[in-house]
Amino acid sequence: MKILVAEDDRVSLRILEKNIGDWGYDIVVAGNGDQALRKIGDGNVRLAILDWMMPGMNGLEICKHIRQNNGSNYIYIILLTSRDRSQDILEGLEAGADDYMTKPVNFLELRARLKTGWRIVELEDKLLESNRKLKDLASRDSLTSLWNRANIMKFLEENMERCKREKQPVSTIMVDIDEFKRTNDTCGHFAGDIVLIQVAKRLERCLRKYDKIGRYGGDEMLIVLPGCGLKEAGDIAERLRLVVDGEKVNTPAGGLDISITLGCSSSAGFSRPTPETLVQASDAALYRGKKQGKNCVVTG
Amino acid sequence: MNKAKKPHGTSSPIDMEDALARIGGDEDFLRELLELYVEDFTSRFSLLDKAVRGGDLKTVAEIGHTIKGSSANLSLPFLQEQAFELEKAGKTGDLSKARTGLAALGTEFRKLKVYMATRAD
Numbered sequence: 127m128k129i130l131v132a133e134d135d136r137v138s139l140r141i142l143e144k145n146i147g148d149w150g151y152d153i154v155v156a157g158n159g160d161q162a163l164r165k166i167g168d169g170n171v172r173l174a175i176l177d178w179m180m181p182g183m184n185g186l187e188i189c190k191h192i193r194q195n196n197g198s199n200y201i202y203i204i205l206l207t208s209r210d211r212s213q214d215i216l217e218g219l220e221a222g223a224d225d226y227m228t229k230p231v232n233f234l235e236l237r238a239r240l241k242t243g244w245r246i247v248e249l250e251d252k253l254l255e256s257n258r259k260l261k262d263l264a265s266r267d268s269l270t271s272l273w274n275r276a277n278i279m280k281f282l283e284e285n286m287e288r289c290k291r292e293k294q295p296v297s298t299i300m301v302d303i304d305e306f307k308r309t310n311d312t313c314g315h316f317a318g319d320i321v322l323i324q325v326a327k328r329l330e331r332c333l334r335k336y337d338k339i340g341r342y343g344g345d346e347m348l349i350v351l352p353g354c355g356l357k358e359a360g361d362i363a364e365r366l367r368l369v370v371d372g373e374k375v376n377t378p379a380g381g382l383d384i385s386i387t388l389g390c391s392s393s394a395g396f397s398r399p400t401p402e403t404l405v406q407a408s409d410a411a412l413y414r415g416k417k418q419g420k421n422c423v424v425t426g
Numbered sequence: 427m428n429k430a431k432k433p434h435g436t437s438s439p440i441d442m443e444d445a446l447a448r449i450g451g452d453e454d455f456l457r458e459l460l461e462l463y464v465e466d467f468t469s470r471f472s473l474l475d476k477a478v479r480g481g482d483l484k485t486v487a488e489i490g491h492t493i494k495g496s497s498a499n500l501s502l503p504f505l506q507e508q509a510f511e512l513e514k515a516g517k518t519g520d521l522s523k524a525r526t527g528l529a530a531l532g533t534e535f536r537k538l539k540v541y542m543a544t545r546a547d
Binding site: 134136140148233 | 449450452455458462463491492494495496498499500
């Protein structure tokens with residue numbers, strides 16, 4: 127996080143640069159308005175001290191520009207002015223400045239004001255971070271930490287639209303844990319939960335980074351494979367089947383042999399595919415797999 | 427508007443105490459800043475001279491304003507005052523006042539250079 131100081135007078139800029147640097151802040155400088163805009167565009171600037179009078183874009187205009195092109199992070203702005211008429215102060219604050227100081231700058235005062243600005247920027251960051259966490263929490267299944275049904279369906283919908291434009295197929299795999307009800311009944315729900323978590327982990331680890339998996343229902347998981355045809359989806363599904371079948375799942379009830387059945391379908395098989403029809407087709411394939419004796423992959 | 431603060435009982439072009447307070451008492455840094463000031467002043471002064479000759483009072487006001495600010499930063503009260511006179515002359519469109527202001531600004535600048543040369547010895 128950096129402080130930008132934009133000031134066309136070199137003497138004033140040097141004094142500001144030295145003092146602010148001595149106070150321990152990371153600082154970038156600009157000698158005119160256009161330079162200032164470029165430095166802001168580079169990102170990382172969270173607090174800007176802008177001189178009102180500058181050649182090119184002046185402080186007031188930069189201020190308006192920052193507020194109109196508001197990026198993801200709030201930039202706290204202090205305007206420097208040799209004017210102290212209340213009309214000018216009002217104009218500055220209306221343009222989006224958070225604070226103003228008259229020149230020559232009183233450095234004790236500037237230091238205190240920077241502290242205030244910094245505190246606000248940090249508060250804003252904390253707020254954004256907790257918003258992000260909350261959003262993430264709301265989009266995930268609390269047991270497996272996989273995406274929840276609404277989120278995986280949204281991902282499917284978005285990717286079907288994108289892939290349609292790019293003339294690419296999208297495939298889905300519906301996964302179901304075999305004999306899950308019996309595991310719950312004989313080993314207890316706690317062991318059942320662990321099975322679910324462990325299977326989810328193994329599957330997730332096995333996917334490409336642009337593929338996504340979500341918990342669809344009780345022990346059903348939906349995998350979305352953008353840009354992937356039916357044959358490739360079948361190969362991926364077989365790999366997933368083996369990763370679960372190949373190793374016991376450790377639970378408090380002991381190591382359990384767990385298997386999964388997977389049903390695959392691809393948008394290429396439909397004239398007008400929708401997320402629902404694609405998921406239904408995967409579900410039907412899964413059902414056929416269950417009938418065929420489980421622990422297998424069915425495509426189509 | 428900030429009034430030019432004159433150093434007590436002396437005609438020194440710079441209010442040393444005031445200037446040093448602004449930069450944490452660092453005399454070497456003050457010297458560096460004064461050199462920067464002189465460099466900038468010299469180029470601004472020639473632009474100012476051209477503007478006065480050409481009767482470009484808008485530019486006179488602008489440069490006067492800039493020199494005023496720069497001088498205030500280094501606690502150069504006489505230069506600040508003369509620069510302000512020029513800014514006012516530019517704003518009110520008073521060309522003859524701009525001419526005398528320019529000469530007075532030049533005189534104050536020479537005093538600063540003499541002062542700096544003496545201090546350097």
